[in-house]
Structures are given as C-alpha cells and as structure tokens.
Amino acid sequence: MDNPTLQHEMKELRNQFPALNQTVYGRPLVYLDNAATTQKPQRVIDSISEYYSKWNANIHRGAHYLANASTEKFEATRSALAEMLHANFREEIIFTQGSTDSVNMLSTILENEVNEGDEIWVTEMEHHANFVPWQVLAEKKKAVFRYVPMTASGEWDLDYAKNEITERAKIVAFNYVSNALGTINPIQELIALARNAGAYVVIDGAQAVAHFDVNVQALNCDFFLFSAHKMYGPTGLGVLWGKKELLEKLPPYRYGGEMIQKVSVTGTTFNVLPFKYESGTPNIEAVIAFNESISFCHEVGRENMHAHEYFLLKTATERLKEIDGAFVYADLPNKVGVLSFNVEGIHSADIGTLLDQQGVAVRTGHHCTQPLWEKLGTTGSVRASFACYNTVEDVELFIAALNKSVNMLR
Amino acid sequence: MIEQKQQEIIEEFAFFEEWMHKYEHIIELGKEMKGLTDNEKKDDLLVAGCQSKVWLKASLQENGTVNLEADSDAIITRGLVALVVSVFNQETPQDILNANIHFMNDIGLVSNLSQTRSNGLAAMVKQILLYATVFQAQQKSN
Numbered sequence: 001m002d003n004p005t006l007q008h009e010m011k012e013l014r015n016q017f018p019a020l021n022q023t024v025y026g027r028p029l030v031y032l033d034n035a036a037t038t039q040k041p042q043r044v045i046d047s048i049s050e051y052y053s054k055w056n057a058n059i060h061r062g063a064h065y066l067a068n069a070s071t072e073k074f075e076a077t078r079s080a081l082a083e084m085l086h087a088n089f090r091e092e093i094i095f096t097q098g099s100t101d102s103v104n105m106l107s108t109i110l111e112n113e114v115n116e117g118d119e120i121w122v123t124e125m126e127h128h129a130n131f132v133p134w135q136v137l138a139e140k141k142k143a144v145f146r147y148v149p150m151t152a153s154g155e156w157d158l159d160y161a162k163n164e165i166t167e168r169a170k171i172v173a174f175n176y177v178s179n180a181l182g183t184i185n186p187i188q189e190l191i192a193l194a195r196n197a198g199a200y201v202v203i204d205g206a207q208a209v210a211h212f213d214v215n216v217q218a219l220n221c222d223f224f225l226f227s228a229h230k231m232y233g234p235t236g237l238g239v240l241w242g243k244k245e246l247l248e249k250l251p252p253y254r255y256g257g258e259m260i261q262k263v264s265v266t267g268t269t270f271n272v273l274p275f276k277y278e279s280g281t282p283n284i285e286a287v288i289a290f291n292e293s294i295s296f297c298h299e300v301g302r303e304n305m306h307a308h309e310y311f312l313l314k315t316a317t318e319r320l321k322e323i324d325g326a327f328v329y330a331d332l333p334n335k336v337g338v339l340s341f342n343v344e345g346i347h348s349a350d351i352g353t354l355l356d357q358q359g360v361a362v363r364t365g366h367h368c369t370q371p372l373w374e375k376l377g378t379t380g381s382v383r384a385s386f387a388c389y390n391t392v393e394d395v396e397l398f399i400a401a402l403n404k405s406v407n408m409l410r
Numbered sequence: 411m412i413e414q415k416q417q418e419i420i421e422e423f424a425f426f427e428e429w430m431h432k433y434e435h436i437i438e439l440g441k442e443m444k445g446l447t448d449n450e451k452k453d454d455l456l457v458a459g460c461q462s463k464v465w466l467k468a469s470l471q472e473n474g475t476v477n478l479e480a481d482s483d484a485i486i487t488r489g490l491v492a493l494v495v496s497v498f499n500q501e502t503p504q505d506i507l508n509a510n511i512h513f514m515n516d517i518g519l520v521s522n523l524s525q526t527r528s529n530g531l532a533a534m535v536k537q538i539l540l541y542a543t544v545f546q547a548q549q550k551s552n
Contacts, residue, residue, distance in 0.1 A: 349484040350484045
C-alpha cells in the first residue's frame with residue numbers, strides 16, 4: 001500500500017493546482033474538503049480564460065466562425081464524456097447545472113411513469129439531493145416513498161432490500177459512494193434487485209467519478225449523474241447520462257430556445273437528443289473547460305488516484321485512532337478517501353473552527369445527509385476528504401492540528 | 411451602555427495576540443456561562459443553526475429591561491453566545507433596537523456572524539431584535 005513512487009508522482013501534481021499554494025491565517029493551506037469540491041488544475045483555469053479571450057460565441061445556432069469554433073469545442077466535451085462513461089451514444093450525455101439539477105430533472109421527467117401506490121426507493125445513506133426530489137415526487141403522485149436502511153457500520157442492509165424491493169418499485173435511486181462516509185456501495189447488487197423488479201435505476205455518481213472508472217453499459221443502469229466540480233472541473237455544471245430509448249420517450253424538462261424543432265402559434269415540436277434537454281444558453285465555458293478535467297483524470301489515471309487517496313485514508317485513520325475518544329464512522333475496507341469522525345464529548349463544529357484557524361479545511365456537520373446521522377444517533381461529524389494532490393505531509397499537519405484542537409476543547 | 415460593553419470586549423480581546431489564546435478565552439466563556447437547563451433546550455427556544463444549535467430565552471422584566479438566557483451545543487458557539495448575551499442583557503428594548511453591533515468584526519470573528527448561517531449567531535442577534543420589537547410594542551400598549 002505504501003508506494004513511494006506513486007506518492008512522489010502525486011505530490012508533483014500539486015504544482016498544477018495554484019489554489020493549493022497559499023497560506024490562510026498565515027499558515028499553509030491544507031485542503032481536505034475535496035468531497036465538497038476539488039481544486040482546479042491550471043489547464044482548467046486557462047481553458048475558461050481562453051474561452052472568453054478567444055472563442056466566446058453562442059453555440060449551435062450561429063452561422064459564423066466563432067460560433068462554429070465554440071460549438072465544436074463544446075461538443076468535443078460531450079464526446080469525451082461518452083467515452084469516459086462508455087456510453088453507447090454521445091447524445092445520451094445531457095449537460096445540467098449539477099447533480100442536484102440532474103436529479104430534479106429526472107424526478108420531473110419521470111413523473112408520468114409513477115402512479116398511485118407505486119413505490120419510489122432510495123437508501124438511508126442518500127445526499128438530500130437524491131432524497132428530497134424523490135420524496136416530493138412520491139407525495140405528489142400518492143406513491144409510497146421507501147428506503148433501504150443503513151446498518152450501524154455504514155453499509156446498506158441488502159437483505160432488507162432483497163425482501164422488500166418488489167414489482168411495486170417504480171424507481172430505485174441510490175448513491176455509488178456515500179458523501180458523508182466514503183463507503184463504496186455494492187451497487188451491482190442493488191441494480192440487479194431493481195432490474196428484477198422492473199424499476200428505473202438511477203445512480204448518483206457524484207462521489208465516484210473522481211476515484212474510479214465508470215462503465216454505464218456494464219452497470220446496466222438507466223440513469224447516471226454527477227457534477228463536474230467534484231472531479232477537478234468547473235462549478236455549475238453537471239452531467240446526466242440516460243439510456244437513449246428512455247430519454248427519447250420521456251417528456252422535456254425545461255421549455256425554451258434550443259430545445260425546439262418548430263414553434264408556431266398552433267403548437268411546438270421538440271428537438272432531438274441531447275438538445276431536447278438543453279434549453280437556453282448553457283454554461284459553455286464550463287463545458288469546454290471540463291474537457292481538460294476529463295483529460296487530467298485520464299492522464300493521471302483513476303487507479304493511481306484511488307490507490308494514493310486510499311493510502312492517505314488508511315494513514316489518517318490509523319493516526320486518528322491514537323487520539324483519545326476519537327472514533328471513525330464506516331471504518332470499512334471498501335472506501336474512497338473520506339474520513340468521517342467525531343471525538344467523544346466534543347462538537348464537530350468546534351473541531352472544524354479550530355482546524356480552520358490552523359489552515360486545515362474540512363467539512364463539519366450533517367453533510368446534507370440528515371437521515372444517515374439520525375440512524376447513527378448523532379447530528380453530524382467532521383469529514384476530512386482526500387484528493388489526488390494531497391500528501392502524507394497534509395495528513396501529518398491535519399493530525400497535529402486536530403490534536404491541538406482537541407486539547408484546547410477538553 | 412451597549413456601546414460601552416462592546417468597547418470592553420474589544421479591549422479584552424486586544425490583549426490576545428495569538429489566535430489560540432483568543433479561542434481559549436472564548437471556550438472559557440462558554441464553559442462559564444450558566445446557560446439553559448436540558449428541559450429548556452427544546453425546539454420552541456431554538457433560534458436556528460445548521461451545524462451548531464443556539465437556544466434563546468428572553469423576557470421583559472418589571473424594570474423595563476430585557477433578560478436574556480441562551481445556550482449552544484458547541485462550546486465555541488456557546489462562548490460567542492455568552493458575548494452576545496452580555497452585550498444585550500439587562501438593556502431596554504429601545505436601547506437594543508438602537509444599538510450598532512460591531513464588536514464581532516472588531517475582535518476578528520467576523521466570519522462567525524456575517525455570511526455563514528452555520529453557527530446560528532446571526533439568527534440569534536436577529537431573534538433578540540425581534541424580541542426587543544415585540545417588548546417595545548408591549549411597553550407602548552401598557
């Protein structure tokens with residue numbers, strides 16, 4: 001697991017991330033809030049700047065040089081994403097505003113598929129973004145909102161799922177990786193159960209795409225969604241992949257320009273995929289710059305990223321357990337680099353405040369997963385999450401700062 | 411009076427050169443504050459809070475001043491709550507509504523009160539002002 005060559009290579013990556021090279025409150029920044037959003041490599045920043053310096057034009061409709069150039073760059077990202085996800089068709093890639101937007105779009109366009117008495121399933125581990133839209137849809141359609149429970153160790157109760165997910169299930173939506181705990185979930189098993197039940201399968205891959213490769217065909221899901229900003233890309237951009245036959249059949253989400261074929265006073269016909277789901281002027285610079293993030297992940301290699309982050313996770317977990325009263329949630333083998341913990345008798349917000357003063361950026365609180373913490377009998381945790389550019393030195397600074405914080409708070 | 415209390419806090423904090431000592435002092439204030447009983451820390455006294463919770467109890471006393479008691483489940487927030495309470499406590503609704511609250515910025519804890527809603531302090535100050543408005547109306551109608 002300890003691989004000095006890999007650690008060295010990963011450390012070199014830091015030079016590509018200007019935001020990491022700064023001090024906060026006079027201390028070197030230790031950025032361990034990567035599950036919230038990753039920093040961006042210079043090539044992504046340059047791409048955004050270049051877009052506005054050279055290529056700015058509205059896409060798909062202009063009949064001039066710049067419009068054609070920006071359209072070409074925009075569509076190149078769609079192709080790169082289709083390749084990254086192993087999609088059958090590039091028009092299955094829909095650009096959204098983020099994961100939250102993707103789920104809201106899905107819960108809207110699937111509305112007519114749900115009837116009174118049908119079941120909509122999530123898990124107890126979901127981010128609110130993949131929980132609330134389904135809960136609201138169920139209420140609206142008088143459907144039954146159900147969830148796969150989570151065990152105290154931070155895993156799905158698959159036995160429950162096996163017994164309870166039946167043909168009444170119409171939609172089964174779940175996360176690939178838990179944002180609050182870092183658990184990599186056995187999604188193949190839940191996909192199989194949902195498939196047997198004849199339900200639509202929706203996967204929230206927001207916490208997965210920066211750590212391992214995804215093959216949507218092999219997964220055999222119906223929809224897969226994530227945000228660009230969690231994989232070294234710009235904010236305000238998300239991706240929804242959906243099976244072509246389904247996206248063709250389902251109704252549009254937002255109405256307006258771009259998504260129409262013909263509009264007249266007597267009626268409107270809608271455009272083909274993917275434009276049917278991309279009304280209005282999109283976040284063009286983010287889409288174009290995202291191609292640089294995709295190349296970055298590809299060039300570094302997600303296996304390398306995951307191996308390195310896992311090494312940091314294990315190192316940090318061991319060091320953390322040496323602190324009196326510290327306990328780790330979901331201390332499991334199958335995890336991404338997310339360390340979620342508490343220290344007995346100390347509020348997570350207090351730890352977060354004092355870590356911040358020492359230049360260490362973490363997330364504290366419920367991480368938008370309140371049902372999960374209710375199950376674990378608390379209101380939240382401190383979450384340190386690692387990315388490929390973090391180092392063993394970061395872990396050491398974090399542990400030293402944590403020790404100091406705990407001593408002050410006791 | 412409120413202004414004087416703020417000045418005293420600012421002077422007190424000017425004494426600390428290191429961030430650590432500043433926070434140690436806040437933690438100490440949090441530990442010293444009487445706070446509320448577990449029975450009182452219920453949702454009807456909860457002002458807000460995403461990460462840490464803040465509870466606030468206010469009453470208008472016969473002498474025309476406001477009595478404030480508060481608490482938080484996080485110790486640093488509790489210390490900051492103690493500071494806010496000490497500034498507003500035993501003042502008249504009129505004085506509370508007229509006050510210009512600046513001490514948080516001046517002691518270098520601006521992030522704790524301004525943009526972030528996470529620790530509930532901003533909501534607490536807002537709630538104190540709401541109470542003061544109501545108490546003032548009560549005084550006028552009596």
